[in-house]
Amino acid sequence: xxxxxxxxxxxxxxxxxxxxxxxxxxxxxxxxxxxxxxxxxxxxxxxxxxxxxxxxxxxxxxxxxxxxxxxxxxxxxxxxxxxxxxxxxxxxxxxxxxxxxxxxxxxxxxxxxxxxxxxxxxxxxxxxxxxxxxxxxxxxxxxxxxxxxxxxxxxxxxxxxxxxxxxxxxxxxxxxxxxxxxxxxxxxxxxxxxxxxxxxxxxxxxxxxxxxxxxxxxxxxxxxxxxxxxxxxxxxxxxxxxxxxxxxxxxxxxxxxxxxxxxxxxxxxxxxxxxxxxxxxxxxxxxxxxxxxxxxxxxxx
Numbered sequence: 625x626x627x628x629x630x631x632x633x634x635x636x637x638x639x640x641x642x643x644x645x646x647x648x649x650x651x652x653x654x655x656x657x658x659x660x661x662x663x664x665x666x667x668x669x670x671x672x673x674x675x676x677x678x679x680x681x682x683x684x685x686x687x688x689x690x691x692x693x694x695x696x697x698x699x700x701x702x703x704x705x706x707x708x709x710x711x712x713x714x715x716x717x718x719x720x721x722x723x724x725x726x727x728x729x730x731x732x733x734x735x736x737x738x739x740x741x742x743x744x745x746x747x748x749x750x751x752x753x754x755x756x757x758x759x760x761x762x763x764x765x766x767x768x769x770x771x772x773x774x775x776x777x778x779x780x781x782x783x784x785x786x787x788x789x790x791x792x793x794x795x796x797x798x799x800x801x802x803x804x805x806x807x808x809x810x811x812x813x814x815x816x817x818x819x820x821x822x823x824x825x826x827x828x829x830x831x832x833x834x835x836x837x838x839x840x841x842x843x844x845x846x847x848x849x850x851x852x853x854x855x856x857x858x859x860x861x862x863x864x865x866x867x868x869x870x871x872x873x874x875x876x877x878x879x880x881x882x883x884x885x886x887x888x889x890x891x892x893x894x895x896x897x898x899x900x901x902x903x904x905x906x907x908x909x910x911x912x913x914x915x916x917x918x919x920x921x922x923x924x925x
Contacts, residue, residue: 625673627666632659634684635666640677641841642670642743643834649685654693655756657711660730667737674907677850678841679741681764682748682834688773691755731756731788738763739789739861742854742908744844748837749773749824754812758823759786762793765857766840769815769824770833776812796864798822849888849904851911855879862919875918882913 627635627642634645644666646653653659670676683689712726720727738745738760745764753761754776761767777794779786786794786807794803802821806813815827828836844853859879863872883889887905895902 625669627669630662632656633662637676640675640845641680641838642676643680646683646689651693652687652690653683654690656693657730660734663734664737667741671742672909674909676743677845679743679745680748680837680841682750687751688749688753689757690752691757729787731759734760735763735788744853744857746837746841748834750833754778756788759788759790762790762797767824768833768837769818769827770830771815771827772830773815774812775818775823777807778810781810849892850908851888851906854908878915
């Protein structure tokens with residue numbers, strides 16, 4: 625699989641781990657439309673790339689991402705008046721068609737692409753992550769923070785609302801009370817508060833945050849079946865939002881039945897009994913079970 629060339633991100637694949645680096649260090653990796661399109665391209669392609677088992681996302685320089693690029697000044701978020709956002713101009717708010725594709729925010733386009741990913745995604749938060757710099761992380765599975773990391777859901781302080789589907793993701797991760805406190809105040813807080821609030825899973829020294837993320841990705845790569853991981857990722861994100869555990873039970877049951885007959889399961893059990901590392905034969909690009917993607921079923925169409 626070929627990634628790039630890209631202008632504002634770096635992509636490197638080593639030992640089945642793809643590292644995506646936001647790469648505008650002179651601007652603290654401030655988010656732009658170009659960065660959005662390039663990052664979405666990676667997350668779209670990686671589903672078909674069996675040579676990638678896990679993804680690590682980080683930032684170049686001293687920041688993860690300082691949020692939206694505010695170089696447009698007061699017009700930064702005004703799609704109808706900012707010439708740099710002409711592709712998003714759906715007209716004045718008084719007469720806009722709210723179903724117009726151009727109304728969609730860029731952060732949400734990115735987090736939805738990450739949500740659809742079939743590979744585990746780990747954020748190595750090397751420095752400040754504010755605005756979309758933190759909301760883009762919410763669709764990632766695990767966040768490891770440097771001691772130098774800072775976080776801020778600063779939207780209300782800019783007169784705007786949280787984006788990137790964070791009103792769906794953030795309460796699921798940290799609970800509604802913590803989500804509201806951070807979004808109401810709009811204050812910037814440190815990595816230890818992020819850990820206490822459940823936003824990140826661990827805080828490490830700044831010089832090891834990326835290596836820690838890679839170590840976790842390698843543990844997944846070396847010990848688990850790619851198809852099982854792809855199913856688990858979608859099951860956890862999608863099924864926890866349903867209104868009764870019976871709906872999860874239906875999909876769990878399909879997974880146990882289908883995977884029970886797979887070569888991966890035969891290998892996983894045999895490797896355990898023989899006390900050796902498993903060599904799972906099935907690939908995400910060709911080995912997903914017939915009931916997947918279950919959420920696209922249309923039984924009454």
